[in-house]
Amino acid sequence: MNMDDVARRGLVLLGCGKMGSALLDGWLKGGLPAASVWVLDPAPSDRLQKTGVHINAGLPDDPAVALVAVKPQMMGDALPSMQALGGGGTLFVSVAAGTPLARFEAAFGAATPIVRTMPNTPAAIGRGISALIGNAAASADHIALAEALMGAVGQTVRLDHEAQMDAVTAVSGSGPAYVFHLIETLAAAGVAQGLAPDLAMALAKATVGGAGQLAEDSAEDPAQLRRNVTSPNGTTQAALEVLMDGENGLPKLMARAVAAAAARSEELSRG
Secondary structure, eight states, rough: OOHHHHHHHOEEEOOSHHHHHHHHHHHHHOOOOOGEEEESSSOOHHHHTSOOOOOOOOOOSSSSSSOOOOOOGGHHHHGGGGGGGGGTTSEEEEEEEEEEHHHHHHHOTTSHHHEEEEEOOGGTTTTTEEEEEEEEOOHHHHHHHHHHHHGGEEEEEOOOOOOGHHHHHIIIIIHHHHHHHHHHHHHHHHHHOOOOHHHHHHHHHHHHHHHHHHHHOOOOOHHHHHHHHOTSSHHHHHHHHTTTTTSHHHHHHHHHHHHHHHHHHHHHTEE
């Protein structure tokens, strides 16, 4: 299966909130015809209604893909509407956090190809990263198609085991919130040093955004980029001695934060 098959047989999108909308925008911009998309959503937005896709208009007979983008707590109500598509002909792709492959297999049957993904919120601007793992029924072609679909909103990576999804959730799924908090705290520290709040926030946003882009674009790793900014006995070194302190610095704090998120992800996925 490939994107031509999706255009020909159709794609069903269950849920069109922020993530569903970002994906749909990416697919339509990438050339998927609006007439090939069926959206099921209890409260379709005005923007969605202007796209030309089918909205709450039944299901195609044999869609290539059904993408599940409802919140985990809505899953019990939403999945029965897709049950008729289970059994092997349709690839199911999930972007729902904390919902294991076994949950979908229970709903649609173990012979149904299912790919679970964990995207993150920068998908809204095409800068997301999604981790993917398939069930036993998902072939290499199925995984490649899921990658193509998720590639509409950013980068993709493949996992070896579903158990890794808890760590992915803790690093990249929840990670944008850590970075937003870094911006908040960096700006607040600037205010404490005498800057006006608007100025401090502008400096913090541009610094974190620019450094992130540099880290992605540079051939050097982040540790080397950090060293490049750090003159001996200079201002950066003075700050890093606080941040990199072995007992009270960022390494231990970040490890604890990510471990807490991973543990909560594991707890939620057990239901």
